Amino acid sequence: MSDTPLLDKLEEGRWPSFVKEIKRAAAKNPAARDLLGIVELSYKDKITHWKHGGIVGVVGYGGGVIGRYSDVVGKFPAAEQFHTMRVNHPAGWFYDTKTLRKVCGIWEKHGSGITNFHGSTGDIILLGTKTESVQPCFNDLSEAGFDLGGSGSSLRTPTACVGPARCEWSCFDTLDLIHDLTMTFQDELHRPRWPYKFKIKASGCPNDCVAAIARSDFTIIGTWKGSIRINNDEIKKYVEKGVDMKADIVDRCPGSALSFDEKTATLSVRPDECVRCMHCINKLTKAVRPGAEKGAAILIGGKAPILRGAFLSWVLVPFMEMKPPYREIKDLLAKMWDWWDENGRNRERIAEAISRIGLKEFLKAMGMKPLPQMVKHPRSNPFVFYNR
């Protein structure tokens, strides 16, 4: 009779099984074996068996390690301490196998052999080690060229979409920017000192493949000025292949900016009416491209519901050139953090501070002029705090 009859049910079925993966690690490692026992117990009791994190870390940092202890005493000793290490991934999650094998070797030596590639934060998550192994593991990671990611009330590990490495739509170099910001703000990343967490994500175009608008306080999304670029020779080929330009492209344009002339098989755009949504570009990859004057918008505030409801980020800078050394964006970040440090309450994300104090006040503090691009529509109430 198996010790894990409930978890064994999750080895069945076609999708690859995490239980099979824990068992692979358990064949070599007692902590992984005892993790199976603890999780099986949760499946039976329908409750978690992990307690709040304790203070566990490495010398010089205030974050990057999540302390975790089981509430099951004595029965699964090898996993009673099961701390997580967040390891900052290379931008875009690109690896060479030599480096990845090195990380595997380090985790085989110091931890359970169980990992996430990757966690929701973007980091490599090394799941399950003891307090005494945390520092030696970090030492070896550092030797291999890796560093820890963010945790707690700090800058979290910034993430980027695949960007110009493998995407024709990226309006700026998301990977270079995110690597640069990560290196520039190492102190903010490793030493929590803010009211709460702060996340930065960069997507190269409005398709937003890393969900920057929903998942980051500071959202950078590529966009452009001027007209999309249409290649009508390729449009003709799409028409020949049976694409219904009117129904599938023109009629779906949210700005009503496109026209299609059937006689000449020509697609044209009124650039002033285009909202740069990406639909025609997404569907006609060979024929339509973003405009040539490229940059990014900065939006602020994206977060999950805790505590005052979920926010999608709000437009703050409709267009910014995004070129090294990225002085403008770094200055803006520093100014925001100062304001938030001064005005934010404990466990208050920057968007919650802005919504409590008002976007108007925030813009003043940032020295920014209000723009119609920042709002869906002006206020409908007459309760203006006139300042005349």
Added chain:
Amino acid sequence: MARTDIGPPDFRTMLPEAIRNNYGKWLYHEILKPGVMRHVAEGGGELYTVRVGSPRLVSIDFVRDVCDMADRFCDGYLRFTSRANVELMTPKKENVDGIIAAAKALGLPVGGIGDCISNIVHTQGWIHCHSAATDASGLVKSIMDELYDYFTEFKLTSKLRIAVACCINMCGAVHCSDLAVVGVHTKPPKVDNERLGKICEVPSTIRSCPTGAIRKNPDGDGLVVNRERCMYCGNCYTVCPAMPLADPDGDGLAIFVGGKVSNARKAPMFSRLAVPFLPNNPPRWPEVTAALKNIVEVYVKHSRKYERLGEWIERIGWERFFTLTGIEFTEDHVDDFTTATETYRSSMQYRW
């Protein structure tokens, strides 16, 4: 002692040659079949990508397995996506079938590109979290087993993104996914006043409650929770471990639908509550997988070309969504949080 503040490895040292040569020069791409795409650069450079699903929670031997594939077919380079897929990339067309065969030999699905369900973004659950109302990895495995063919084949009118969060902290883009499963608590915290005095800061615990439901016990020591005002968010438990609210019978799952982050056609939108509560039923959560399958099938049947789930619901109206899916509309669906009035209808435009 280790060097600190060195940051991550420079991504530029991790790029395969075909990417180094064509960085920023890509012209277009096309999806050749499920899980396979081809990028073409100015000057004719090519790159084939094969996307492979993973369980996200993996052993280091799994990582070594995919490294073996990359060594064999991709000159020793690979990448992961933000949804925990593995991407194997090669300029050689003849390597594509080999990669697919190698993935299948490892039991890994190929797909998730284009009009598919991609891998599920999710949280730690009972594997590693103190505030989890349910497990995440087990739910994901059960859901993807049920919806497997939607990952490996083109069966949808648009892409469909699923997220799973084990509590309403929602570590993941759960609030903006086409389909989202969220672990919920439904019982107020059980205050352990004996421990509270020793391990918690009382004023910050009181302040942590967004609805002001926690106050000092008027009849003695410690804190009391006003049940009427508690919305089971768990923020007090995060601040003070002596306020546990997990409960084997009270905890369950809610399903939110219709969110998206892309700007294509419609602007990004939040997911909205479709199913307020389903029982927490490990190891396979049959009620959850059946509810999701139903929503996906109704969506496939009624949506138009290119229409994301949220766009489809916006077109047909929420009242039709509830009719077509057979999901009961209850008082739980009516918002009563601070922004509630924005959701009430002030028009005569509705359907029966």
